[in-house]
Amino acid sequence: xxxxxxxxxxHVNTQLANEFDCPRVGDALxxxxxxxxxxxxxxxxxxxxxxxTAPVHGTRILSNARRVHRMVWPENGWEHEKLGDLxxxxxxxxxxxxxxxxxxxxxxxxxxxxxVELDGIHHLMVIGGIPSQIAKTYLxxxxxxxxxxxxxxxxSVLSVSSRRELLQSIDGWLGYVDPLREWxxxxxxQHNARLSIxxxxxxxxxxxxxxxxxxxxxxxxxxxxxxxxxRPLEGLRLCRLQGGARAFGAPHFLATFHFKSGMLTLxxxxxVAPDVSRRxxxxxxxxxxxxxxxxxDIDCIQFGFDNSISLPTLEERVISLAWRTLHGxxxxxxxxxxxxxxxxxxxxALARLLIVPTFIDRRPHAR
Numbered sequence: 001x002x003x004x005x006x007x008x009x010x011h012v013n014t015q016l017a018n019e020f021d022c023p024r025v026g027d028a029l030x031x032x033x034x035x036x037x038x039x040x041x042x043x044x045x046x047x048x049x050x051x052x053t054a055p056v057h058g059t060r061i062l063s064n065a066r067r068v069h070r071m072v073w074p075e076n077g078w079e080h081e082k083l084g085d086l087x088x089x090x091x092x093x094x095x096x097x098x099x100x101x102x103x104x105x106x107x108x109x110x111x112x113x114x115x116v117e118l119d120g121i122h123h124l125m126v127i128g129g130i131p132s133q134i135a136k137t138y139l140x141x142x143x144x145x146x147x148x149x150x151x152x153x154x155x156s157v158l159s160v161s162s163r164r165e166l167l168q169s170i171d172g173w174l175g176y177v178d179p180l181r182e183w184x185x186x187x188x189x190q191h192n193a194r195l196s197i198x199x200x201x202x203x204x205x206x207x208x209x210x211x212x213x214x215x216x217x218x219x220x221x222x223x224x225x226x227x228x229x230x231r232p233l234e235g236l237r238l239c240r241l242q243g244g245a246r247a248f249g250a251p252h253f254l255a256t257f258h259f260k261s262g263m264l265t266l267x268x269x270x271x272v273a274p275d276v277s278r279r280x281x282x283x284x285x286x287x288x289x290x291x292x293x294x295x296x297d298i299d300c301i302q303f304g305f306d307n308s309i310s311l312p313t314l315e316e317r318v319i320s321l322a323w324r325t326l327h328g329x330x331x332x333x334x335x336x337x338x339x340x341x342x343x344x345x346x347x348x349a350l351a352r353l354l355i356v357p358t359f360i361d362r363r364p365h366a367r
Contacts, residue, residue, distance in 0.1 A: 012072060013029060019132075020132065020145035022145045023301050025301055025325075027076070027086065027147075027323050027325070028147045028337070030069065030086060031086070031147040031148055032148070033068075034087055035090050035147070036132050036145070037068055038100065039094070039110070039129050041060075041065075042061070042100050042110050043131055056108055058106045058108060059106065065087040066085065069087055078328070079329060083324075093147075093148045093321075094148060094320070096319075097111075097148060098111040099111050099128060099129050101129075110130070111129045113126075113127075113129075113130050114127045114128055115163070115166045116170060116173045116345075117169055118151070118341065118342075119348070123154055124157055125149070125151050125173075126150040126152055127173070135152075139156075139157050139163065140157060141153050141157050144341075146321075146341075146342075148321060149338070149339055170345055173317070174314050174315060174318075177314060180352065181286055181287075184287065187280055188235075191254045192236060195254075195255075195268035195270050197267070199266065201241070201266065203226040203227055203257075203264050204226070206241065207224065208239050209238035209239070209240075209281060210222075210229065212289070213229060215289075222281070226239070226257075226266075227263075227264075232257075236255065236256060238253075238280060238284060239253055239269070252272045253269045253272050254272055255267060282353040285354065286354045291355065292353075293356045294306065294309070294350065294355055294357050294358070295360060296360065298340055298359060298362060298363060300363050300364070302337045303337070303346075304336070305322075306335050306336075307336050309355070315349040318342075321338055321342050322337055
């Protein structure tokens with residue numbers, strides 16, 4: 001005779017936390033569980049035998065993951081107003097990390113196994129579509145999960161020389177790009193050569209990226225209405241259209257301006273692609289001496305990073321490693337939390353953008 005007894009949520013959480021060696025903070029454990037469930041689905045389907053080998057459609061992945069999530073954590077099944085449901089967030093995070101790869105038409109396959117060097121510490125980040133139990137055998141070491149972020153002890157993993165072929169740098173994982181100052185100068189030169197006068201808009205319709213003017217006025221801000229600028233603007237300036245169009249990805253462009261009788265008028269201009277515009281702002285910050293600063297609090301369990309700054313696509317990958325502490329569908333907190341082991345990844349992403357971090361170390365050894 002088989003007896004079935006309902007397990008308490010506390011017991012389930014404890015078992016899962018032990019399985020993934022995951023801290024029980026925010027929604028880190030939920031994300032870690034959902035992430036490995038998705039990896040197992042995609043990996044199992046792709047590595048199946050015979051005719052069963054196939055990519056998995058996102059609809060199937062999400063419906064299955066949502067069913068498991070609702071069963072284990074029924075009280076946490078709400079959708080966030082802006083972020084959507086947790087399972088969708090985890091799927092997107094795994095795609096950004098490279099754990100799963102889109103093959104088109106909504107289908108996914110597992111990403112190749114890689115290990116990423118974490119500068120200055122004794123661990124490696126584990127990426128790829130291998131579920132954690134299989135990864136333990138494949139890498140010769142157990143991994144710790146904190147949300148979608150997985151890491152393993154460096155010495156154990158690299159004790160077998162063949163595994164060194166899986167190793168890549170943080171820049172390799174983020175995606176290589178020229179140093180920001182050099183990249184910015186090249187972008188400005190390229191667009192300067194393409195300037196034209198065919199934009200039929202007035203300055204009253206424009207915002208200008210002007211952190212230097214805000215600084216000189218002892219104010220906080222980045223974008224200023226062009227009609228509020230009462231001084232000449234030298235060289236090329238990044239601009240955007242005002243109003244509701246911004247919500248739909250308003251076009252950005254580089255432009256020159258004339259200044260006469262205390263007013264700006266638009267000169268020549270050239271359109272800028274959205275992804276270029278996002279990175280260019282950080283390069284302009286450096287040229288104008290207005291680099292951004294962030295404060296990062298670190299303790300033994302986590303560190304927090306306020307991601308109200310819109311990072312470029314490459315550096316934004318680090319956000320896929322985070323978990324959140326949101327208390328309802330309208331919670332607008334921009335704070336993302338990470339395991340302390342992820343600090344080299346965040347530090348490198350910020351350094352590539354010349355963002356100046358202030359680290360507040362609250363770990364016992366720091367006192």
